[in-house]
Amino acid sequence: MVQSIGLPKEIKDGERRVALDPSAVKSCVQAGFDVFVETNAGVGAGFSNADYEGVGAKIAANAKETWAADLVVKVKEPQESEWGFFRRDLTLFAYLHLAAEPALAKALVDSGIDAFAYETLEEKGGLPLLAPMSEVAGRTAAIVGAHYLAAGSGVLLGGSAGVPPARVVVIGMGVAGTMAARGARGMDAEVTGVDIDLHRLYMAHQEGTVTATLASSEHAISEAVRDADLVVGAALVTGAKAPKLVLRDHVASMKPGSVIVDLAIDQGGCIETSRPTSHSEPIYEELGVIHYCVTNVPGQYPKTASRALSAAVVPKLVRLARDPEDPMLTGSLNISKGEIVHPVVAQAIGR
Ligand SMILES: NC(=O)c1ccc[n+]([C@@H]2O[C@H](COP(=O)([O-])OP(=O)(O)OC[C@H]3O[C@@H](n4cnc5c(N)ncnc54)[C@H](O)[C@@H]3O)[C@@H](O)[C@H]2O)c1
Incomplete structure (x- = not known):
């Protein structure tokens, strides 16, 4: 039986989000739960201790006190210094992305904890x-892509009179890809959307989110990427390691100073030359191409991101606290009592 909910301060590099804003905490308190918020957990997103106390939360002096609750809710996957807080009678609700985090998966399995992941919770064919x-990260991809092109090839997305616009290729036209495409279109770039789902491409085409669409195949991607100024990777197979869709040779064929933003890096990356980066060191150059592969992109817009995440999480959190077998949590349970119970996640990490 869950009586208490802990809300630790995020400690991943550059992470300023918080999983619950004060209005979400108020919903939990009204639902009858004691909520322990780590001191200054919301400061990065603009929420003070007083804001949380005002809605009935108790302020915990440190992380340990929040992890002592029956259920811990947070944003990013627990960092190594938090793994010591895992214990058998604890429930965790957070982004886990275990396909790309096998060591974390092992620590969770070994501890006997029940770990529910945000990113695999399914509802009406989507990932609420x-x-x-993904919406925030997609919009950000267009912004950072445009920004790093200035330092790279010096191409402006929208071009100018007598100079054609930049070519942007978005691979995976789901939520993140659609928002990245919209952002790039908003800056007047020429945008090609790539997906295996032809209906998604049809919708993107109809709505004018892109200037062209391409059915996903190695051949089509190799040609599109060769001519691109900016490539955004946003392909996802729920729970699985991201499919490698842009191969090393394709990257080598890109123009010097082009930019890759691989949003799918949190699932291992859909571009062969991608490796995780952080807000402190967001980019590296490989084969003459700038790579931006930050695993917590929305952390740089903490107010918008925290409010958006919090609104989505709180109804599910209350259900989880009341009944971990609630059907509205379908797909979320990744690890339970020493077992990886999500079949795609289990396959991805070879257990
Ligand atoms: N780096 C970050 O901070 C950050 C933040 C948010 C989301 N993400 C990641 O962005 C990725 C996309 O998330 P989403 O919510 O848009 O997912 P989504 O499920 O809405 O969309 C994924 C799309 O990929 C497509 N796809 C699958 N296989 C493909 C293939 N072989 N070729 C082309 N397209 C293919 C699917 O058909 C779908 O349209 C995920 O990995 C997610 O975790 C990263």
Whole structure:
């Protein structure tokens, strides 16, 4: 039986989000739960201790006190320094992305904890707890892509009179890809959307989100990427390691100073030359191409991102606290009592 909910301060590099804003905490308190918020957990997103106390939360002096609750809710996957807080009678609700985090998966399995992941919770064919952050990350991809092109090839997305616009290729036209495409179109770039789902491409085409669409195949991607100024990777197979769709040779064929933003890096990356980066060191150059592969992109817009995440999470959190077998949590349970119970996640990490 869950009586208490802990809300630790995020500690991943550059992470300023918080999983619950004060209005979400108020909903939990009204639902009858004691909520322990780590001191200054919301400061990065603009929420003070007083804001949380005002809605009935108790302020915990440190992380340990929040992890002592029956259920811990947070944004990013627990960092190594938090793994010591895992215990058998604890429930965790957070982004886990275990396909790309086998060591974390092992620590969770070994501890006997029940770990529910936001990103695999399915509802009506969608991923309602991934979608809000994919929306923010997608919009951000267009912004950072345009920004790093200035330092790279010096191409402006929208071009100018007598100079054609930049070419942007978005691979995976789901929530993140659609928002990245919209952002790039908003800056007047020429945008090609790539997906295996022809209906998604039809919709993107109809709505004018892209200037062209391409059915996903190695051949089509190799040609599109060769001519691109900016490539955004946003392909996802729920729970699985991201499919490698842009191979090393394709990257080598890109123009010097082009930019890759691989949003799918949190699932291992859909571009062969991608490796995780952080807000402190967001980019590296490989084969003459700038790579931006930050695993917590929305962390740089903490107010918008925290409010969006919080609104999506709180109804599910209350259900989880009341009944972990609630059907509205379908797909979320990744690890239970020493076993990886999500079949796609289990396959992805070879257990
Ligand atoms: N880096 C970050 O901070 C950050 C933040 C939010 C989301 N993400 C990641 O962005 C990725 C996309 O998330 P989403 O919510 O948009 O997912 P989504 O499920 O809405 O969309 C994924 C799309 O990929 C397509 N796809 C699958 N296989 C493909 C293939 N072989 N070729 C082309 N397209 C293919 C699907 O058909 C779908 O349209 C995920 O990995 C997610 O975790 C990263």
